[in-house]
Amino acid sequence: MELQKLHTDVLIIGGGTAGCYAALTIAEHAPDARVLICEKANIRRSGCLAAGVNALNAYITEGRTPQDYVDHARQDAAEIVRGDLLLTMSEQLNAMTAHLERLGLVILKDEKGNYVTRGKWNLKINGENIKPLLADAVNRLEHVTVMDHVNMTDLSVSGDQICGAFGCSVEKEIFYSIRAKAVIICTGGAAGLYQPNHPGFSRHKMWYPPFNTGAGYAMGIRAGAEMTTLEMRFIALRCKDTIAPTGTLAQGVGAKQVNALGEVYEDKYGLTTSQRVHGTVMEDLSGRGPCYLKTEGITPQQDSSLMKAYLNMAPAQTIKWLESGKMPSQQNVEIEGTEPYIVGGHTASGYWVDTNRETTIHGLFAAGDVAGGCPQKYVTGALAEGKIAALSALNYMRSHPAPEISDAEISEQMASAEKFLHQKQARFDCEQLEEAMQTVMDHYAGGIGANYRYNEKQLAIAEERISQLETLSDTLSAANMHELMRIYELRERLTVCKSLIGHLRARKETRWHCFAEHLDYPERDDANYLCYINSKLENGRIKIIRRRLVREEEHYEHPDRP
Amino acid sequence: MSILIDRELCIGCGRCAEVCPGNLIQMDGKALMKYPKDCWGCTSCVKECPVNAVKFFLGADIGGRGSLVYTKQRGDILTWVMECPDGSIKEIDINRKESNQY
Ligand SMILES: Cc1cc2nc3c(=O)[nH]c(=O)nc-3n(C[C@H](O)[C@H](O)[C@H](O)COP(=O)(O)OP(=O)(O)OC[C@H]3O[C@@H](n4cnc5c(N)ncnc54)[C@H](O)[C@@H]3O)c2cc1C
Ligand code: SF4
Numbered sequence A: 001m002e003l004q005k006l007h008t009d010v011l012i013i014g015g016g017t018a019g020c021y022a023a024l025t026i027a028e029h030a031p032d033a034r035v036l037i038c039e040k041a042n043i044r045r046s047g048c049l050a051a052g053v054n055a056l057n058a059y060i061t062e063g064r065t066p067q068d069y070v071d072h073a074r075q076d077a078a079e080i081v082r083g084d085l086l087l088t089m090s091e092q093l094n095a096m097t098a099h100l101e102r103l104g105l106v107i108l109k110d111e112k113g114n115y116v117t118r119g120k121w122n123l124k125i126n127g128e129n130i131k132p133l134l135a136d137a138v139n140r141l142e143h144v145t146v147m148d149h150v151n152m153t154d155l156s157v158s159g160d161q162i163c164g165a166f167g168c169s170v171e172k173e174i175f176y177s178i179r180a181k182a183v184i185i186c187t188g189g190a191a192g193l194y195q196p197n198h199p200g201f202s203r204h205k206m207w208y209p210p211f212n213t214g215a216g217y218a219m220g221i222r223a224g225a226e227m228t229t230l231e232m233r234f235i236a237l238r239c240k241d242t243i244a245p246t247g248t249l250a251q252g253v254g255a256k257q258v259n260a261l262g263e264v265y266e267d268k269y270g271l272t273t274s275q276r277v278h279g280t281v282m283e284d285l286s287g288r289g290p291c292y293l294k295t296e297g298i299t300p301q302q303d304s305s306l307m308k309a310y311l312n313m314a315p316a317q318t319i320k321w322l323e324s325g326k327m328p329s330q331q332n333v334e335i336e337g338t339e340p341y342i343v344g345g346h347t348a349s350g351y352w353v354d355t356n357r358e359t360t361i362h363g364l365f366a367a368g369d370v371a372g373g374c375p376q377k378y379v380t381g382a383l384a385e386g387k388i389a390a391l392s393a394l395n396y397m398r399s400h401p402a403p404e405i406s407d408a409e410i411s412e413q414m415a416s417a418e419k420f421l422h423q424k425q426a427r428f429d430c431e432q433l434e435e436a437m438q439t440v441m442d443h444y445a446g447g448i449g450a451n452y453r454y455n456e457k458q459l460a461i462a463e464e465r466i467s468q469l470e471t472l473s474d475t476l477s478a479a480n481m482h483e484l485m486r487i488y489e490l491r492e493r494l495t496v497c498k499s500l501i502g503h504l505r506a507r508k509e510t511r512w513h514c515f516a517e518h519l520d521y522p523e524r525d526d527a528n529y530l531c532y533i534n535s536k537l538e539n540g541r542i543k544i545i546r547r548r549l550v551r552e553e554e555h556y557e558h559p560d561r562p
Numbered sequence B: 001m002s003i004l005i006d007r008e009l010c011i012g013c014g015r016c017a018e019v020c021p022g023n024l025i026q027m028d029g030k031a032l033m034k035y036p037k038d039c040w041g042c043t044s045c046v047k048e049c050p051v052n053a054v055k056f057f058l059g060a061d062i063g064g065r066g067s068l069v070y071t072k073q074r075g076d077i078l079t080w081v082m083e084c085p086d087g088s089i090k091e092i093d094i095n096r097k098e099s100n101q102y
């Protein structure tokens, strides 16, 4: 492999929602600062926003305040949120919305020019081109360089200070060593840890992007960064087969969750995100499945609007309606829970950060789905965090020169990548190990097949089997750079699985049905678990750290920083 | 769920391979769908193709019945075209300047 050494002021890893906005923020506040975005795909359509989104899910509507949003998110997460992170994010949501509109996003307005709201916090939009709009804005910036098709794999840390990061091209045999004064990690969450809804030909027809493989979490875990609340997994309630969002039906046309007998069951189990999934599992287990969103009886006009709305975000659903010849007005839409994801934009999993979004590694900032403590970010929240992290990174950069990355470290990192390109194919290939990992997680760590439940014994088995797979993954070989990327993806998923299992074992209670449903401890236990479960990898083992809850009145700083 | 690339129609511009968020399409002069089982179904490649050579379909395992879908663009209008197995064609126009109603 060829070695390329680069250096920059701010390195942004992942040019998705948060990453693009971090670049826009830096260009606005420090036009001379050099920014490098390293993106695994192409920022035009990479990450969560690739297909488009259906609404802006986080907006402070008329008559409500950012504090109301904090309260709402706290209630939905049964208290395990960071008040400081939620409040600082919520205060930016409407400014982010206004900026998106200036970039060209179409947002529905009434005759008076006010945004039309959907439910308490949503705005109606045409979100099909939201990612190209952000990417075009970034590509216009003078001092921002975008390197597409570069898969970042590891951080370079000296002491507790960031020095930069390493990565490989996904096309050419190039290894990158990138030195930076500050690094912002924005790689999104992790999909593909668990067996998906359709493990066959359509295995990647999942809700979360299958290409967001938890790289950012894994890099941080390996570098000794502290993670929080990984045990609060996210399971989405989605349209059967197409895994298309259900909010458009539930909030848009007021469709209720009904069982096969036609009974509305959502009131029985509660309306938080996890309770909606739980209710669906329970109805199925009680023999009253399948479950549906009740759309029968809506008007043909509504049918036609729904078909268009889905084309703008999840085209498979519209195709499904057209191919079956049955419109939602004629047939209720079947729903199911997805496999669990780790995604800090919906739940509170991810990097443990201070109020400024600095991780426990000095000079490494986290934003978007990779950052923990702050659920219900969605698009506008990811943008807000991109902004906050960027401003903090700029501040840090001014007083910290970029440390060198030693040649020894570069050689070691490069050798570990080259090993996979040179060694002979062992007994198993990457795909077999990926399937093995997903099966283990499904059976023993609460996947779809286990109705999202687990016990101590099962988690112990999961831990052992994931360790075995980690060892086996050392023996893989790659014929080209794409295959090398796949090996890295598998290895980062295994790293995340290991930490996740540690977190599931540590929270010995059931606070959230489905998200973390521990059969040995089926009740909520406020006396012992009204706290964050955090973790760090130390000498190859997961160390669990409990931390007290942080409220919005507080400006949180990392306590153990030397 | 995946895509088919009509290599007769493909002019080798490389745009589909450039945008795919999973780096699944490779160029050998023309576009080649290298990893059909890894497609997320985001349709980014479909919308990018200038000659409608990329078509999208639902796998049989998620209820697909064999229709192929592509898009055409004229100004603000994005037309989704569905070619059904019986030869019939369905079209839906989306005005990119209009918001979703839901
Ligand atoms: C299908 C779907 C629909 C959604 N719909 C809505 C909606 O309607 N409304 C709403 O408000 N929110 C919605 N959300 C949520 C919202 O889109 C996300 O929370 C938000 O976009 C997350 O931003 P992010 O920057 O953290 O992640 P992303 O935007 O996914 O960015 C992560 C980026 O990192 C890159 N990357 C990953 N690994 C590496 C690596 N190793 N090296 C380099 N780059 C890497 C990825 O390619 C990607 O570009 C939706 C999410 C999904 C998945
Ligand atoms: S639909 Fe999306 S994931 Fe599938 S090949 Fe096209 S661009 Fe790639």
Ligand code: SF4
Pocket: B005, B009, B010, B011, B012, B013, B014, B015, B016, B017, B030, B031, B048, B049, B050, B051, B052, B053, B054
């Ligand atoms: S975008 Fe269309 S024409 Fe261009 S390479 Fe892809 S298939 Fe061929």
